[in-house]
Each structure stands twice: as C-alpha cells, then as structure tokens.
Amino acid sequence: MTKFGQTSRFALLASAAGFCLTISGAAFAQDTAATTVAVAQDPTAEGGSAASDQSEEKIVVTAQKRAEAVLDVPASVSVISGDRLEKAHAYSLSEYATYVPGLIVGSAGTPGQTSIALRGVSSELGVGGATVGTYIGDLPLGSSSAYARSATFALDLLPYDLDRIEVLRGPQGTLYGASSMGGILSYNLRPADLDQLEFRVGGELDSINGAGDLGWGVRGTANVPIVTDKVAARLSLFKQKTPGYINTVTFDSVDGNGVPAGFHANKDDVNEVEQTGGRLALQVQINPQVNLKLEGLVQKTRADGNASIAVDRDDFDPLVGDRDLIRYMDEPFKRDVLFFGATFNADLDFATFTSATSYSKYDIAQRIDATVPFGLAPNPGVLADLLTDISVKKFTQEARLASPTGGTFEWLVGAFYTNEDAPVSQALSLFTTGSNPTFLFTNLSIDLPTTFEEFALFGDVTVRPFENFEVTGGLRWAHNTQNFSQEFNQFDGVSPDPVFTLSADGTSKESVVTWMANARYHFTPDIMAYARVATGYRPGGPNVVVPLIDGPPTFEADKLINYEAGLKGSFFEHRVDLELSAYHIDWKNIQIPVQIFIFTGADNGGKAAVNGVEFNTLYRPFKGARIGFNGAYTDAQLTEDSNAGPDGARLPLIPKWSWSLNADYSFRIAQDWNGRVGGGLRYVGKRAVSVQDGGKLPSYTLLDLTAGVSHGPWELGLFARNLTDERAYLGTTDYLQLGLNFADVTINQPRTFGISLDTRF
Template identity: 45%
Template sequence: MTSTALLARCRPHPLPLLAGLALTALPLLPSMAQSTGSQEILLEEIIVTAQKRLENLQTVPASVSVLSGAQMAKSSPGGLADYAAYLPGFSVTSAGTPGQVTIALRGISAVGQAATVGTYIDDTPLGSSSNYARATSFALDLFPYDIQQVEVLRGPQGTLYGASTMGGLLKYVTRQPDLNKTEVRFGAEMSGTDKAGGANWGVRGQVNIPLVEDRLAIQASAFRQENAGYIDNPMTGARNTNPVDQEGARIAALWRPAETVTVRLSALFQKVDALNNSVAAYDPVTDRPLGGRLDSRYRMDQSFDKDLSFYSGTLDWDLDWANLTSATSYSKAETVQGQDASLVYGDLFPMFTGGAVAPGLAPFELGLDLEKWTQEVRLTSPSGQGFEWMLGGFYTWEDSVQAQLLNATDINGNPVPGLDPMAIVSIPSRYEEVAVFGNATVALTDRFDVTAGLRWARNEQDYQQITDGALVGGAAEMVGASSENVLTFMVSPRLRVNDDLTLYTRVASSYRPGGPNVALPGLPPSVDADTLISYEGGVKSTLLDGRLLANAAVFLIDWKDIQIAASNGGIGYLENGGKARSAGLEFETVLLPGDGWRLGFNGAYTDAFFKGDVPSVGALDNDRLPLIPKFSFSVTADQEIALAGDWTGNFGGGYRWSGSTYNAAPNAPEAVSTKSYGVLDLHAGVSDGTVSVRAFVRNAMNSRATTSASMLTSAVGVQQQIDRTVLQPRTIGLSLDVTY
C-alpha cells in the first residue's frame, strides 16, 4: 500500500483515509409570566425530561439548560450554530452549512470519529454509535420550526442515555398534537444578508386537528427555507457560491385509547442542499485572506446534501404502581459531501505518470448511508415518593456504509488514463448493542436524598475495508470484528435547602464504544472504548421572590484511553492514545427587574487539556483540546410592553462571545487558531395572539469573524492554504406568523 494516504478536508480538521475516516438575540432559560394589575412578575416553572421523568428544572440534580421554540423564533435561526452560543459550555463548530457541525460539551471534544455528545429526538436517539459513520462531523442540526424546546444536559449521561454521551446530551423536544384544539398556523419571512446575491426567504405551516375529542389528534407541518450565497470565487469568477436550501415535513399523531394509555407516533423528514461551504481562503504563512475576506479558492464546487427520515413510536401506560414506557425508532440518513481535493492530490499526477501528466484536478466524494433501529422499554415508579426507581432495557442495531471516491482529471476535467480513479474505498459496518439500566432515589429526610444508577451494555461490531486504485496500492479487501462489555455508573446526593434553593453533587461515568480497526500490519485489530469520570457540584436557586434565577456548577472530568484518529506514513487508523482533563464552571441567570424587562447573563470557563504527550496527533503535555474555547458568555435583554387593545410589543437583543480555539492540538503541524469573537443580535415585534410580526437582525455589528479553521496540506506535505468558516454577515429580516 502506498505511503501517501488520501487526505480529506472534512472540516474542521483534515483526516486520513481508512479507519472509517473520509479522504480527506435569544434569551435563555425560563420565559416570563407577566400579569396585569398589582400581581407580581414571576419566572415560570420549566418542566424537563432530563432524568426520563417530568421534573422541575430547578430541582433536577444536574446541569441542564432549556431554550424554548418561542425564544428561538425571535431571531429566526437557521440551525444550531445560530443559537448554541447562548447555552453555556455548548460548543458548535460549523464547516459552513447546516448539518456539517461538530458539537462538544464541557470540553469533551471530538478528537476521534465517534460522537462525544448524544442526540435525542423526544424519547429516542439519533445518529451513529460506531466509528465509521462519521457521527462527529455531521451531528443532527434540526431546523427550529417544529421544536417545542431544546434541552442541553451537561456532563456524562451514560447511565440513562447510553453510549457516546460523555460530554452530555442534546435533546430536541418536538411539538405534540393537541387532543382538544383545532389550530392552524402559518408564516413567512424575508431577509437580506450583506454582500449576498439575493434575498433569503422561507415559508412554513402547521395544522393540528382533533379527530376524536380527548382521544385522537394529528398534527402536520412543513417548511422551506432558501438562503442566498455571499461567498465569491475569483479563481472561477463565480459569485455568491454558497446558497443553502432546507426543507422538511413532520406528521405526528397522539392517541389516548384510555385515560391511562398514551400512544405517540411521528414521522419527520428533513433535507439540506448546499452548493458550497461558507469558507474563505487564507494564506498559510501570513494567515491573511488570499483574496477578499469572503473569497474562496477552489476550481470545483464543494457541495453538501443530506436527507434524513426519522420514524418513532412511544407508548406510555400508567399501571398505577409504575409507568411503562416503550420507545421505538427507525431512521435513515443519506449524506453526500463533495470536495475539491486538487490542492492535496493534484501535484501527485506527475509522480504517478513519470512526468507525462501535469498537475490536475482531484474531485473527491464522500457518501454516507446510515440505517438505525432502536428499542427501549422501561418501568418508572411514581414521582414524589420516598423511594423512586427506574428499570429499563435498550437495544439498537445500525448498518452503515461509507463510500469514498477520488478521481484524477486534467485541468479541463478529462479523466487521466491509468490513474483515474485514484482511490475507491468502501467501508460497510454493523453495530449492535444491548443494555440494561436502572436507578433509584432514596429520601433520607424530607430535604435530602441520594440517586444512584448503573448501566451495563454490550456491543458487537463487524467491519469491511474494500479498496482499489493507485493511491491505495490496488484492489484489496479486509474484514474486522470486535465486541466489548461496558459498565457505567452515577451517584448524586441532593439537598433541597428550601423551596427556592437546591444543592447537589454528582459523580458519573460514560463511554464511547470502541470497534474494529483498520486492517494493516502492526496495528491492533480493534480499539477499546474510551471512558471518563466526572465530578460535579452545583447550586440552583430562585431568589428575589421569584424574580431572579441563578444556577451554577463546577466540574472536573478525567478522560482516559482517548480514541485518536492517527496516521503513519499517510495511512489513517485508530488508536487509544493518552489522557485528558477538563475542569471549569458554568452559570446562567435570569432577572426580571420589573416593567416587562427580562435580563440574562450566562457563561462558562472550560480548561480542557491533554495529560501527557500524544505523538500521533502532535500533542504535548498540557496542550489544549481542539475546538474548545476557554471562555464564553452571553448577555440578553428583552422588554415586553402593552399596546392598544390586545396588542403587545417586544424588543430586545443578545450578545454572544466565544473565546479563541484551535482546530488541533496547538503544537501539531496542522494547528491553526481562530480568534475570539462577539456577535450582537437584535429583534422587535408586535402580536395580538393571532398575528405576530417580527423584525430581526443577526450579527448587527457585521462582525467579520471566522468561527473555525482547517489547514489544507498537500499529499507531499506542503501547506497550501487555510480554510476559514465565515460568520454569516449582517442579516436583516422580517417575519410574519398567523395562528388561528
């Protein structure tokens, strides 16, 4: 096999061939309840399902943030990258389009290929648990329209939520049908982005119909959003090269055949279609734009397309002595990512042809197909008892295929005889897991209780590695397999000092599954799971007679046997490499000072670093983990005022700030830093309960920041350029919604 590997630039960090790797103005927390007359303005109670029970956010012994769909709508975000910075400790790194995102919580960054943060839609998980479906680079980026609220659970969630939740969990809670109310809502918006080649526009609608009062209802929704491009390409003369189209639909049914039984069914579809990424080219030496600050430099389009289909069914049956829940899901995700790899492989053409062929073009395509089934059954005791418990079982099966194709053409796009295709790689894999879990809460006094839980899981994996082409040494086929047992735990004492103050500590573990390794001489046949233990202490308080919410937590996480995407002689593989530690604090506050005002201040400090040298990724002892800012914070302010008749008005904004980050270990040859940046978002609107009109401005100060970076290095080791993901320029829009 050749010593020159295929290197994909699957941003934010390039990764080698094989090992399942590609070639390569929002207020946070509770909403405000404002009444008329002399009644007080108080913070509303927020109900979450963090522990798979309905609980008050302020009494859950864990660090949880909630962002409602109504709050998100104020600034009309297009995805996670637009609102994640308002959630403390939540890092989202975008490669330039919705759906190409990497997420991290509490400094547990994606230094391997499997995810470190889990994703749920309602009661069921979505996304791969294995190393070969690229889950870390293509996290679920659900369009916000159909979301009731987003729950972010910080810290390991392995006991209740299973594999790949080491940093925490991102949970989308969708809108549910109403059994008694017929409702139709529809909306449209128009916006303009500075330097863009046209207008952005979107339409959306939803209908809720009770078919049998109190027993059966259905809800259907659909949306379409088109955003104009603002990146130019002087190399080809093309302008506005990065338009993005998003569309989706969802249908849900809620059936209550008896007072004690509820059945929820849902089918969700979402599609992202992007012509190019929002990426600008920078000089690798001076780190200044090679052209304009919104100019890319590629000869071919770098497209991204993703189709997601997700089906789920949940049964809840109140047995009086316990509640029985059965949650089933099936999902299918198809992803196609196109890359112009000419700067990486084009210079190899003379080497492979003895100088007969000049450097040319190297189009690369990555295809990912993932099918996943999940089934969970659990029994949950009634809440509010001196002894509460939960017992459950979980099963998942997933089948994924990763396909990589690297072509070789001359500068006019004609195939190079004898060299095209340079590489064909197919990596089919299967992941199967079974788990049992349980927890119990014992009230030792009326104010003090202790919760403890365990989860045992076993996974089995199969893997094939099918390759062909000059760059990978010709045709070859290899297989691999692995199996492992993993035990995770959680212990959490809680003291409710009074109705407004809760103190807690939490010790918890989690893991990321290992799996078969690339079949090459000298490499272990599989990699082990990496694991961590987290130590956390927190306070949750509601002060000033219900006008101030103040929550804070400190944490220390020890991470070992980290799964590293490494390479040797250009050939990519996986290894368990080294240890890391993440320590820090996070806080979130909401203050209602009166007169319709709501103020918020949230932030996080995260010190995440390698413990010891990790030569395979160029990391030295105490090097920062990639993609994690040390400091981040947000400030929000909103005011609601009464207008004539039933009309109310609101206006406000938010400022989000993120510290500097690295795309890799700071001492690695490919390391590039991204400077800290701040973004101001503004919004204003009026509503009478039926008609709502909103104006919004994202990036009001038109910050020229870049949010992530990757170093583009040729196959012979020459650094060609830095690709920087560009923050969307100032976007001003108007949105109209009607509900009746």
C-alpha cells in the same frame, strides 16, 4: 520547481491516507454564526424556572427520564424554548448554540455538517464517533459506529415546530448509554394537542450583506383533534432558502513563503442552502392511563458549497477578500433525514411502563474539491475531487418501568437494544478540465459497510432519608458487537478492473459498565444544591486491517469521569434565577488516529483533563423585562505526552472563555397591540487550532437585535443578526503539510436584516 510543486507528487501518494479517512473526519470549531437575541432572552434558554415575569410556573424537562422541574434536576441542564427559536429566526443549531453555556457547535459551512462538544469533550481531539448524543424526544438519532462519521454530521434539525431543546451537560452514560460522554442534546417536538384546533402559517424575507439574492422561508402547521380528548393529529411543513455570499478564486503561483498569489475570480455566491421538510404527529389517549404517540419526520438539506474563506496561516488575515475561497470546482452537499418514532406509556399504578421505538435513516452525499490538498494546483489542467456517501439505518427499542415520584424510595429499570447498518464509501478521482481521465491514476475507492448491535440494561434508585435531602445511584451494563468490511481499489483509467485491490474484514465485541451517583438538598422549595459523579464512554470498534502491516486489530472505548457540584435557585420572589456549576473531568484512553500503511485507523492513548465553571442568570426587573447573563470557563488540556499531543496542550477549538449578555422587553402599545424589543451580545475567546502547533483562532464578539409587533392573531417581526458585520472564524483546515502557508476557515453569516409575518387561526 516551486515549493508547492515539490510537494505535489508526495501529496498524490501520501495523501491517499487522508482521502481514505475511514474513521477520522474534518476538523470543526465553534460555529456561533449570527444568532438573534431572542434565544438568550428566554428564561428557559438559561435554565431558569419562571415562564414569564414573576410567575411561579416551572419549566418541566425529562432529563432523567422522569418529568420534573428543571431547577430540581441534580445536573447542569439548559432549555431553549421553541417559541424563542422561532422569534430568533435561527436556521441551524450553530446559530443559537452559544447561548447555552459549555455547548460548542462547529460547522464545516452548511447545516448538517455539524459537530457538537459539551464541556470541552469533543471528537476534534482524535477519531471515532460522537461524544454528544442527539435525540428526538426520548429516541436517539445518529450513528454509534466510528465509521459513519456521526461526530462530524450530527443531527441538525431546522428549529421549527419545536416545543423545546434540552441540553444536558456532563456524561449521561447511565440513562442514555454510548456516545453521551459530554452530554446530550434533545429536540422535543410539539405533540398533537387533543383539544385545540389550530392552523398557523408564516413567512419571512431576509437580506444578507453581499449576497446576490434575498433569502426567504415559508412554514405552516395544522393541529386537528380527530376525536376530542382521544385522538389528534399535527402536521407541519417548512421551506427555508439562504442565498450564497462566498466567492471562489483560483491562483497561478506560490511565493517564497508558501503563500498562493496571482488570484483569478472563479464563481460568485457558491454557498446557497435550501432546507425543506415536514412532520406528522399523532396522539391517541387510549384511556386515562394509556397513551400512544406516533410521529414521522423528514428533512432535506441541499447546499451548493461551504461558507469558508482562505486566510494566511500566520496571522489569519484573509488571503484575498473576506469572502473569497480557493476552489476549482463546486462542492455540493446533500443530507436527507427520515425518522419514525412510537412512544407508548401506561400507568400501572405501582409504576409507569414506557416503550420507546424508533427507526431512522439518513443519507449524506458530500463532494470536496481535493485539487489543492492533492498538490495539483495551480496546474489548471488537472483537478481532483473526493466524494463521500454515507447511508445509516438505525432501529432502537427501549422499555422501562419507573416507580411513582415523591416517595421516600424511587426506582427505575430498563432495557435498550439498537441495530445499525451503515454503508460508507469514498472515491477520489483525478481528471482534466475536460472531464477526461488522467493517465496518472484516475480513481481510488474504498467501501466500508459496517454494522453495530448493542444490548443494555440500566437502572437507578433514589432514597430520601429525611426531608429535603435525597441520594441517587445508577448503573448501566452494555454490550456491543461490530462488524465491518473494507475494500480498497485503485484504477488506472484504462481498464475497468482495478490495478490494485486490498480487502479485509474486521469485528469487535465489547462490554462497558457506566455508573453515576448524586445527592441534592433543598434549602427551600426554590433553592437547591447538588453534587454529582458520573461516567460516560464512546464505543471502540474494529480497525482497518492491512496484511503484513502491524496495527491494532481493534480499538477500545475511551471513558471519562465527571465530578460536579452546583447550586440552582429562584431568588427575590422569582425575580432572579441562578444556576451555577463547577466540574472536573478526567478523560482516559482517548481514541487517537494512527497510520496503518496508507490508511488512517484508530488506537488508544493519552489523557486529558477539563476544569470548568458554568453559570446562567436571569433577572426580571419589572413586568415584561428580562436581562440574562451566562457564560462558561473551560480549561481543557492534555495531561501527558502521547500520540494525541504533548502534555499541557490545549484541546482544539475549545475557548477558555465564552459569555453572552442579553435583554428584552415586551410591552403593550394599545388595545390588542403588543410590542417587543431585544438585543444580545456574545463573546467567544481564542481557540487552539490543534494540539500539534501553537496557532489560535482569534476571539470574536457578535451583536444581534430583534423586535416585533403583534395584533390579535397577527405578528410582524424584525431582526438583525451580526449587526456589526464581524467575521468570526469558526473552524480551520490548513495546508502546512503541503508547504502552503494558508488555511481554509469557516465563517459566520454576514450582517443579516429580515422581516417576518405570522398568523394563527
């Protein structure tokens, strides 16, 4: 019997814990797939202040739930403008993330299968919910429960009709609450304009090296003032299609080193992706002091498969070809996002009252070919698939009062409530190639309906004891209640009734207090230094329960504290923007996986520390030209031996070094004719695969170019992503536990050339 065959029976039984992953999700790495340079060239993408050339116009953000210039925020903030994202032709968050220092976005191979880490704080280390909060404007979207796998299915909007994306690095537990221990990412969509009638349409074609078809996209926007200065509506629609370029193969033997051999072609171009969606926004200016904004959004993602390939586990060289993946069946992925929001603002003279209400629903259907993980390959007669279905319904309500800005004393108080219902189910099926049930064991299923309810009170106070200096302190108290049920069934393929059933219920209650304190001093109106201390947390929850088996009935919130100092400023008559920050993070009580019978549950244990430096620079040497350089140094490692891993182990999938260098130039060609050109270079260093072994994903460097010509309302764009056609490895899943010395790695998009045409009227 081959080494693979010896492990296959064990895999059938022991890997049941893997399929019933309950809390844990797939491991992701940075997905810095082909991003065009336009993002990096944007001064706002680097946290800079000037909108163009030497202008003194300031970028305004709402990072602290007040409108203020980004260079005045006493925290590390980056802003990516929507205009630049459109010129970049980026189709997912993973395609532009590396232009924000410290932001790591991983992908399992499609938009919507996304994880987000900031400052080395990632769910990759253990189990549980997300460590970075995702928002649409002022409104959260994403599960707070550990069981709904928000850590691996983070919000990933196609960047169209965006005003800006704000990225806040470091814990934001005081103003934003749970699951923001690494920071938050906020999509700020364009509001309906009360004055301007505007229509816009556009489209593009692109060619991916090695893909069987062309990619294409169409988009349109209409902004209509219904009552001038009073009521306006904005409608946007889009559709984007990305062709497949990954091929699948099968194998018929395993050599003495545990490496598959004897490959056979299966299917070509299996990872085609289609994204469609739209948004309707309404703004009503009830009177000069009262404003209401309403919006509804829908986005649908359909993928035929994942952008992954098979590599040798020792040297990470492709096992077959640089686009070949071992699979026996298709792995479709589907995600639907539905979102409604209402934001009401009223100026009460002594304070501004804000009410922010949201309802969101997202549905996920994922199929994984489990033939290899369950030890069935290379037997071509028996296959296995794992189906995951997640449906999350979330209601949130926040109300707050904020005093006017600019005085010697400012305050903000608020209350927050959320109620979440998240049914989760998984099913593992074994069947023959003729789709007939096997006699071994046909089906395992687990249902995990969960609820999460939270109430929180928060506030902060700012005091300016003397000119140019201020101190702020904030506090948040939150209490959550969670309930879940688990029902595990095994079927034999003969009887419609399960041959084995395991049912149990769980509940947890938890109160958490977070706080922050910061001080800032303005040396000049354009140069500011700050110091900040802030805490954040990720909710705990009820654990899986197995009768007569010892296991923790609940797991606790893990928490961290971030110490930070920074300098921000615009220098040399606004020719140079600089943002520099250094930080230290202590992360304790980490949520880690624990085996409870055949299930994967959670427990707390271990500590980690992250030390880092982040910087953004933007230089405007002359009119129309911008040169940007940004980067991050992140030293993230465990600081004690625990079930999470050994002391000193680097946290998985976090590079120690990452940087980008970029430049662009906008110029006048002739009367009513303008041009632009740009280029960008991005580097991501080696990353540890896990804390348990010494394997490292190799570093990579990607090159992007963009150009455009505009005449009146028309604009023609050209772009090239990943010009050198480098294969960047962005994440990994290995099969060492099965005795197979290979891994699946997610790759970036191959070299892509494209052309676009847009017009406004």
